[in-house]
Each structure stands twice: as C-alpha cells, then as structure tokens.
Amino acid sequence: MVEIDMKNILMGSEDDAQEKQNSIMVPIDDDMDKVSADSPDTVDALAMELATIQQSAKRVAIIGSRNLPITHQQMIETLATALVMQGNTIITSGGSSGTNAAAIRGAMKANPDKLKVILPQTIGQQPSDVQNQLIGVPNIVEHPDRAMMTLADASRVCNREIIDDCNQLICFLSHTSKTLHNAVQYAEEGHKVITVFYLD
Numbered sequence: 001m002v003e004i005d006m007k008n009i010l011m012g013s014e015d016d017a018q019e020k021q022n023s024i025m026v027p028i029d030d031d032m033d034k035v036s037a038d039s040p041d042t043v044d045a046l047a048m049e050l051a052t053i054q055q056s057a058k059r060v061a062i063i064g065s066r067n068l069p070i071t072h073q074q075m076i077e078t079l080a081t082a083l084v085m086q087g088n089t090i091i092t093s094g095g096s097s098g099t100n101a102a103a104i105r106g107a108m109k110a111n112p113d114k115l116k117v118i119l120p121q122t123i124g125q126q127p128s129d130v131q132n133q134l135i136g137v138p139n140i141v142e143h144p145d146r147a148m149m150t151l152a153d154a155s156r157v158c159n160r161e162i163i164d165d166c167n168q169l170i171c172f173l174s175h176t177s178k179t180l181h182n183a184v185q186y187a188e189e190g191h192k193v194i195t196v197f198y199l200d
Contacts, residue, residue, distance in 0.1 A: 001184070001194040057087040061162045064099030064172030064180065065199060072199065073102040076172065080106025084114045091116045091166050093158055096129040099172045104133060112138055118162050120154035121146050152179070159183040168193040174200040 060083055062076065080090050080103045090107040092100045094117055107115035118141045123131055125147065134140060141161075146154040156179060163169055169187045173180040175198060187194050 001188060001196060003196045003198065005198045057089070058167040059089045059091055059165060061091045061166035061169045062099065062103040062171075063092060063159060063162060063169070063183065064197075065174060065177060066095060066098035066100075068098045068102070068172065068199070072172065073098065076102035077106035077109075079170070080104075081110045083107075084110035087114075089114045089116060091118065091162050093117065093155070093162060094119050094126050094130045094134060096127055096133065101133060104137065108137065112136065115139060116141070116165070118158055118165070119143060120151060120158035121149070155179065156182065160186055163187045163190060163192060166192065168195075170195045170197070172197045172199060174198065176200075 062080060064076075068076075076099055084090060084107050090103055092103040092107075092115075095101040095104070104115065104117065115137060116139045117134065117137055119126065120143065122142045122144050123134060123140065126134070143154070143158070146157065149157075159179070160183070163183060163186055169184070169192050171180055171184055171187075171194070173184075173196065184194060184196055
C-alpha cells in the first residue's frame with residue numbers, strides 16, 4: 001500500500017523532497033530471509049498485485065472524504081480524467097461534493113461509459129443535488145434492498161462492494177476517518193493495489 005500525505009505534497013519544502021529523494025531502502029540479509037521464508041499465500045498475493053499493476057486497463061475505485069478544499073477536488077477530477085483516458089474504468093459512489101463527486105466529473109469528461117457509480121441505496125434516496133449530478137451517467141447500480149438501512153450502514157456495505165469490484169483502490173481520507181480506514185483495511189485483506197492520500 002502506498003501512503004501519501006497530501007498536506008506535505010502541497011506545503012512541503014524542497015529540502016524535504018530532496019531528502020526523501022535521496023533516501024533508499026535496501027533490504028538486509030535478515031529481511032531477505034524473512035521474505036524467502038514467507039508462505040506460498042504471501043508469494044501468490046504479491047504476484048497477483050504485480051499482475052494488477054502491469055495490466056494496461058484496470059478497474060480503479062476512487063472513494064474518500066466529502067470535506068475537501070477545491071484544489072483537492074480539482075486534482076481528483078484531473079486524476080479520474082487521466083485514468084479513463086488511459087483506458088481504465090472508474091468505480092465510485094454518489095456524492096454532491098468531495099472525492100466521489102470529483103471522480104464522477106472527471107470520468108464523465110473523458111468517457112461516461114468508463115464510469116460505474118454504485119449507490120448505497122437508491123437514486124430516490126439521494127439528495128437532489130446528487131440526483132442531478134447522476135443525470136447522464138449510463139452505469140448506475142442501485143440497492144433498494146438497503147432502503148431501510150441507515151445511510152452509514154449502507155455506505156459501509158457500498159464501500160465493500162466497490163472494493164470487491166476493483167483491481168486498485170485510491171482513497172482520500174483523514175487519519176480520523178474510521179469508515180474509510182475500515183474500507184482500506186478491507187482492501188488490504190482482498191490484496192488490492194492501494195494508494196492512500198492523507199488530507200491532514
């Protein structure tokens with residue numbers, strides 16, 4: 001899993017960047033012994049992750065916080081556009097603002113057919129601004145079976161469904177985002193390729 005601190009990216013000094021660039025991690029003999037002694041399951045998982053990274057077209061899930069400054073939203077929108085233009089499919093959930101909304105806007109700019117939106121419940125249960133944003137999205141998955149669940153519970157199940165459907169997860173969150181941390185942990189257990197951007 002790759003962890004990236006967005007605050008340091010946006011505000012870090014050149015000295016910090018130079019120091020990180022000059023830092024190289026080299027395994028010592030003891031570490032190599034541990035790797036070679038790993039179970040076949042671990043080796044299989046690593047092989048699967050490597051194969052996913054090398055795929056030319058992937059199913060990339062983008063989920064994250066609703067509370068994002070406009071600069072972060074623009075970055076996510078650009079990222080989603082670029083991923084779709086490379087032939088990838090974006091999978092996300094509905095959202096009137098924040099990560100999911102930015103991912104939807106970016107994917108729709110590049111190719112609406114490469115966007116899949118999985119809702120925690122139904123379109124009718126979404127706020128009107130979310131419903132408006134979903135107009136024109138050709139691939140929307142609704143869940144009327146979750147209509148009686150709380151939104152928090154339905155969202156947790158939705159995140160797992162999104163992760164099950166992807167090869168790679170990109171998540172934007174703060175260190176206090178319990179629901180999103182649980183989603184990342186679930187993705188780790190499923191041996192997904194994960195990139196986490198911390199916003200605080």
